[in-house]
Amino acid sequence: xxxxxxxxxxxxxxxxxxxxxxxxxxxxxxxxxxxxxxxxxxxxxxxxxxxxxxxxxxxxxxxxxxxxxxxxxxxxxxxxxxxxxxxxxxxxxxxxxxxxxxxxxxxxxxxxxxxxxxxxxxxxxxxxxxxxxxxxxxxxxxxxxxxxxxxxxxxxxxxxxxxxxxxxxxxxxxxxxxxxxxxxxxxxxxxxxxxxxxxxxxxxxxxxxxxxxxxxxxxxxxxxxxxxxxxxxxxxxxxxxxxxxxxxxxxxxxxxxxxxxxxxxxxxxxxxxxxxxxxxxxxxxxxxxxxxxxxxxxxxxxxxxxxxxxxxxxxxxxxxxxxxxxxxxxxxxxxxxxxxxxxxxxxxxxxxxxxxxxxxxxxxxxxxxxxxxxxxxxxxxxxxxxxxxxxxxxxxxxxxxxxxxxxxxxxxxxxxxxxxxxxxxxxxxxxxxxxxxxxxxxxxxxxxxxxxxxxxxxxxxxxxxxxxxxxxxxxxxxxxxxxxxx
Amino acid sequence: xxxxxxxxxxxxxxxxxxxxxxxxxxxxxxxxxxxxxxxxxxxxxxxxxxxxxxxxxxxxxxxxxxxxxxxxxxxxxxxxxxxxxxxxxxxxxxxxxxxxxxxxxxxxxxxxxxxxxxxxxxxxxxxxxxxxxxxxxxxxxxxxxxxxxxxxxxxxxxxxxxxxxxxxxxxxxxxxxxxxxxxxxxxxxxxxxxxxxxxxxxxxxxxxxxxxxxxxxxxxxxxxxxxxxxxxxxxxxxxxxxxxxxxxxxxxxxxxxxxxxxxxxxxxxxxxxxxxxxxxxxxxxxxxxxxxxxxxxxxxxxxxxxxxxxxxxxxxxxxxxxxxxxxxxxxxxxxxxxxxxxxxxxxxxxxxxxxxxxxxxxxxxxxxxxxxxxxxxxxxxxxxxxxxxxxxxxxxxxxxxxxxxxxxxxxxxxxxxxxxxxxxxxxxxxxxxxxxxxxxxxxxxxxxxxxxxxxxxxxxxxxxxxxxxxxxxxxxxxxxxxxxxx
Numbered sequence: 001x002x003x004x005x006x007x008x009x010x011x012x013x014x015x016x017x018x019x020x021x022x023x024x025x026x027x028x029x030x031x032x033x034x035x036x037x038x039x040x041x042x043x044x045x046x047x048x049x050x051x052x053x054x055x056x057x058x059x060x061x062x063x064x065x066x067x068x069x070x071x072x073x074x075x076x077x078x079x080x081x082x083x084x085x086x087x088x089x090x091x092x093x094x095x096x097x098x099x100x101x102x103x104x105x106x107x108x109x110x111x112x113x114x115x116x117x118x119x120x121x122x123x124x125x126x127x128x129x130x131x132x133x134x135x136x137x138x139x140x141x142x143x144x145x146x147x148x149x150x151x152x153x154x155x156x157x158x159x160x161x162x163x164x165x166x167x168x169x170x171x172x173x174x175x176x177x178x179x180x181x182x183x184x185x186x187x188x189x190x191x192x193x194x195x196x197x198x199x200x201x202x203x204x205x206x207x208x209x210x211x212x213x214x215x216x217x218x219x220x221x222x223x224x225x226x227x228x229x230x231x232x233x234x235x236x237x238x239x240x241x242x243x244x245x246x247x248x249x250x251x252x253x254x255x256x257x258x259x260x261x262x263x264x265x266x267x268x269x270x271x272x273x274x275x276x277x278x279x280x281x282x283x284x285x286x287x288x289x290x291x292x293x294x295x296x297x298x299x300x301x302x303x304x305x306x307x308x309x310x311x312x313x314x315x316x317x318x319x320x321x322x323x324x325x326x327x328x329x330x331x332x333x334x335x336x337x338x339x340x341x342x343x344x345x346x347x348x349x350x351x352x353x354x355x356x357x358x359x360x361x362x363x364x365x366x367x368x369x370x371x372x373x374x375x376x377x378x379x380x381x382x383x384x385x386x387x388x389x390x391x392x393x394x395x396x397x398x399x400x401x402x403x404x405x406x407x408x409x410x411x412x413x414x415x416x417x418x419x420x421x422x423x424x425x426x427x428x429x430x431x432x433x434x435x436x437x438x439x440x441x442x443x444x445x446x447x448x449x450x451x452x453x454x455x456x457x458x459x460x461x462x463x464x465x466x467x468x469x470x471x472x473x474x475x476x477x478x479x480x481x482x483x484x485x486x
Numbered sequence: 487x488x489x490x491x492x493x494x495x496x497x498x499x500x501x502x503x504x505x506x507x508x509x510x511x512x513x514x515x516x517x518x519x520x521x522x523x524x525x526x527x528x529x530x531x532x533x534x535x536x537x538x539x540x541x542x543x544x545x546x547x548x549x550x551x552x553x554x555x556x557x558x559x560x561x562x563x564x565x566x567x568x569x570x571x572x573x574x575x576x577x578x579x580x581x582x583x584x585x586x587x588x589x590x591x592x593x594x595x596x597x598x599x600x601x602x603x604x605x606x607x608x609x610x611x612x613x614x615x616x617x618x619x620x621x622x623x624x625x626x627x628x629x630x631x632x633x634x635x636x637x638x639x640x641x642x643x644x645x646x647x648x649x650x651x652x653x654x655x656x657x658x659x660x661x662x663x664x665x666x667x668x669x670x671x672x673x674x675x676x677x678x679x680x681x682x683x684x685x686x687x688x689x690x691x692x693x694x695x696x697x698x699x700x701x702x703x704x705x706x707x708x709x710x711x712x713x714x715x716x717x718x719x720x721x722x723x724x725x726x727x728x729x730x731x732x733x734x735x736x737x738x739x740x741x742x743x744x745x746x747x748x749x750x751x752x753x754x755x756x757x758x759x760x761x762x763x764x765x766x767x768x769x770x771x772x773x774x775x776x777x778x779x780x781x782x783x784x785x786x787x788x789x790x791x792x793x794x795x796x797x798x799x800x801x802x803x804x805x806x807x808x809x810x811x812x813x814x815x816x817x818x819x820x821x822x823x824x825x826x827x828x829x830x831x832x833x834x835x836x837x838x839x840x841x842x843x844x845x846x847x848x849x850x851x852x853x854x855x856x857x858x859x860x861x862x863x864x865x866x867x868x869x870x871x872x873x874x875x876x877x878x879x880x881x882x883x884x885x886x887x888x889x890x891x892x893x894x895x896x897x898x899x900x901x902x903x904x905x906x907x908x909x910x911x912x913x914x915x916x917x918x919x920x921x922x923x924x925x926x927x928x929x930x931x932x933x934x935x936x937x938x939x940x941x942x943x944x945x946x947x948x949x950x951x952x953x954x955x956x957x958x959x960x961x962x963x964x965x966x967x968x969x970x971x972x
Contacts (some may be wrong), residue, residue: 035611038568039561039598044611047556047626054557070533071540075525076600076631076647077584082524098563099588100600103635104581112525114562114586114600125521125530140533145562145631149589161562 013345015282020226024277028155031285031346033276041150041160045269048346051293052272053163057143059195059290060165060267063187069139069167074121076145077112082120086245089119092212096148098160114147119213119238119264122168123246130260133172133252137180141167156273157230157486164268170248170260174239177261178216181237184265185218188233191267196275197288197403198222199410200232201433201481203458208442211264215239221457221481222274223410227430229457229483230274235265278406285347286370288402289395296320296391297343298329301336301355309354316352316364316387323388327352344369349398350391366390370398414481423470423482427452430484437462437476439469447472448482457481499831501768506712510763514641517771517832519762527636527646531755534832537779538758539649543629545681545776546651546753549673555625555653560607562631563598568606572731575605578698582634584646600633605699605724605750608654609732616746619658619738623666627653642759643716643972650754656734656746660725663747664702667723670751671704674719677753682761683774683889684708685896686718687919687967689944694928697750701725707943707967708760709896713916715943715969716760721751759972764892771833772856774888775881780834782806782877784815785825787841795840802838802850802873809874813838830855835884836877852876856884900967909956909968913940916970923948923962925955933958934968943967 013030016023028034033049045053061071077100083090093116100112115121126138143165150160167184171177185202192198200220210217214236221229242248243259252258279286289295298317300309313329320327330339336353343351351367358364362384371378382390413432417423426434427448438444438459448471449455459478467476499516502509514520519535531539547557563586569576579602586598601607612624629651636646653670657663671688678684686706696703700722707715728734729745738744765772775781784803786795799815806813816825822839829837839851848870857864868876899918903909912920913934924930924945934957935941945964953962 035614037561037607038565038610039563039607042561042563044561045559047558050556050558053559070536072533072536073531073539073631073649075523075528075530076633077525077528079524095590097590098586098598100584101587102585102597104583106635111588112584121523121525124524128521145559147562149592163559 013282013284016225016280020224020277023280024273025155027276027280027284027345033272034155036153039160041153043153043155043159045163048293049272052275052287052291053269055291055293056191056195056267056269056271057165060187060191061143063191064141064165064167067139067183067187069141069169072140072142073144074118074125074142076115078115078121080111080113082124083113086120086213086242088241089213089245093117093148096150098147098149115144116146116148117264117266118142118144118146118166118168119242119262120246123242123248123262126168126170126260126262127247127249130170130248130250133250136170136172136250136260137176138170139167139180140169141165154273156269156276162268162270164266166264166266169263170243171262172250172252172258172260174261177239177263178237181216181218181235181263181265184263185220185233185235188220188235188265188267192220192222192232192271192274193403195288195290196271197290197399197406198232198271198274198278199403199407201458201460203460203481204478205234205458206440206442206445206456206480208445209456211236213238213241215241219458221433221483222278223413223433223483224274224277224486225409227413227432227484229433229481229485230270230277231457231485232271232274233265233267236263238262238264278409279402280347283341284345286402287347287349289349289399292347292349293326294328294348295326295395296350296352297348298327298352298354299336299339299343300329300331301353303356306356308356308359312359312384313352313354316354316384320388320391325388325391350394352387366394368394368398370401418470420470420473424448424452427454427482427484432483433457434482435479436470436482437464437467438478438480439472439474440477440480441472441474444469444472444474452484454482454484457483457485499768499770502711502766506710506763509766510759511641513762513766513770513831519758520641522639525646527639529639529641529645531649534779535758538761538773538777539755541777541779542677542681542753542755542757543651546673546677547629549677550627550651550653553625553669553673555627555655558626558628559630560604560611560628562601564601564607566597566599568610569599572606572699572728574727575699575731579603579634582636584633584635601630602632602634603750603752604628604630604632604652604654605728605748606732609728609734609748612654612656612746612748613733613735616656616734616736619736622656622658622736622746623662624656625653625666626655627651640759642755642762648754648756650752652750652752655749656729657748658736658738658744658746660747663725663749664723667702667704667721667749667751670749671706671719671721674706674721674751674753678706678708678718678757678760679889681774681776682757683776683885683892684718684757684760684764685889685893687944687946689946689967690964691720691944692926692928692931692942692966694931695942697722699724699727701727705944707919707969708764709899709919709969710760710763710972711895713899713918713970715919715967715971716756716763717943717971718757718760719751719753722749724748724750764895765888766833769827770831772888773833773835775835775885778833778835779812780814781811781881782813782836782838783829783834784813784838784840785822785829786815786817787822787839789842792842794842794845798845798870799838799840802840802870806874806877811874811877836880838873852880854880854884856887904956906956906959910934910938913938913968913970918969919943920968921965922956922968923950923953924964924966925958925960926963926966927958927960930955930958930960938970940968940970943969943971
């Protein structure tokens, strides 16, 4: 092993409730989702983790295409001079940029930034491509790696390099850009809910949490088991800020030259971190079936030289595969109990056990990963000829059940509070999402943060006229979720 | 438009035969496959070009998974110290590496290379993951961007940053690694032939053309219309070189500690360049149906306010889409002839024309892009209710016909030569692939290169015992294809 490496050796998984952070790191490593790498701040996404990413990609890509978007690819490196054109944007990202200063043996005359995000380079290209209102809208998405200088490393949640998608669109009208921003927010919310089984609150970010250069930033926010919120995707209405900085102009139908309105929106592998934390238990991952690299694992049981279950498992697996299921037969030379623990750790939704007596009876035993050991619903004996149909029903049930559990947790940890002391206490104790009528003032937000380390996660419309801000007593303008956050 | 940009304005496409290079650049830009970017050496892959890349990815990814590989993702940046461990490798790549020296405001104590390829970082990780022979083989592929410092820019063929896939595997035995290397070479050959419709020669690279650090490099080589060869993919048997440099060791079944054997193999978007050059004609691209972002485009024809063909086209398109075809209706307010030229340029395999009389008759006209204008087989009148079936047959025919044309060209431009003067003359005149018994000596290869600028593309087994090298008269050890190359 290279001496440059610091790979933590994880012997066992600590209980989730005792130390979420230690549990999380242990699960990510032991389930072989990621490895730490010799590059500070960077992790390796191992095949099983990449399998999660592929399922995220597949679902989001279909949703992007169904809403009219196409994929494209833009350069990784951005000349420093171009970055400087949008003042707020460069100020926001400058501390996080990695700089290329040499190519081969040669020192560059202008430094090149590794993209922390691609508004700049894409803005420059759109300026070239757009001439007339007929060229609009441009609806493009990019699947890419980006890099933001970071010292801390937490798999999926905080890494220097990460994988994401970034959508970038340009429109003739402000209203159309706003609609696009909201449409993609909805795509994210649906993905979180229907695929990752993670309930979220969608809303508007406060000014201090806004994307540098945006007119309005929307987000979806999930709640982790430790009461901290995790921002899981953002969608930005950029107004004409980038169009003016990068000169995205068009001749409109009325023959006037106008600047376009642009948007950008992104979800990264951070979403995987939310999914892991929300659903996992003391035995390891619990992966929602739609995201699972494997729907089910067969564990054939061999007794006193009777290994008929191995062949029968392979046969059943082959027929499930043909029907579109992602399955595997674990026929390694290990004890069944050892295998059960491993596949529990890796969160495969269903285990399919088959022993000699099952072969004789033409049955298999389906074991649900989402239920606790000993739960009366954990196991079911199923005739082999009904396997595909019963498996599908079970996967649907597991998907729904994981969502329902997460939703119940979010709801029971969301507090609509009207008392000032209670608000501060709940924020401080990391109780969850604390929902109050809020004044919207940065000074108020800063005060709450200084007192409790909670911030606004996002805001939603005020439901009562004349309400006062629970945090400071000034007139309220919105409702806001406050929480401590990742 | 930003003044930092130098975007060539292409008015028309020059004839392909007159100036392949000018034709190629014009087609890539005008068909909107790529745009030049403000970053030296980097292009933007526009949605239509990315559509080609997506089809390449889809086909190769299925082939990789069918041969037991999984995807993963490794860091973009590689600490300089790690790069230095494999001497030949670092020497080969050092002149092409872009260096990150600053992160945020901070100067780094160790420079970070942007990956020119990932053997190093992946080798370091495999060393961590492998303990026992039971952990082998590791069969991983990565879809990624890589960067090699370049001054020239030619879309797909030569760019600083490019998209590719790189497979990296580790094995317990030398023989298994060699088989893997050859298996993936075959996957590439099949992809080129069956999907991109590009015939290639598969074989072994000479020592001078070998990947830095490899024991043996295999390649597939295509022939371009100007008689120059284009290396389209490579597969490397790395022996134990990287395993020794990066310490990939395992305890074998016999309890001995051994170094693993590794391979790597890659195909980049360069393959798209080969496909474009091989099939295109004076009207623009001709895309093989399996690679085409669009199988067919409907051009409805409106006559004196009779626009029934528009609705009928949309209806037919919707039903084709349901059947899995990639189709589009071009209902823009433009002349049909203008649309024909545009879709010809963009190389869509089939155009579907429909006018009011076709609507009355229940017909459409299918027009093949691969045939010349006026060719008696170019157009066919097809009853609307047979459209899907006839379209499929036509796409199959076009796919086969493009391959057959390219194959005929390759064969008629491959010369098995036994005369020394003829060999030098053919190399010099860029006649195509010049196939000779060859001695395999670097000095001989260098001499041919100095005289003719041709190099060995790859080698295949000698068919005659006792043959002499046509280039120098020494005993031959192999047959080699010589050609000038991209």
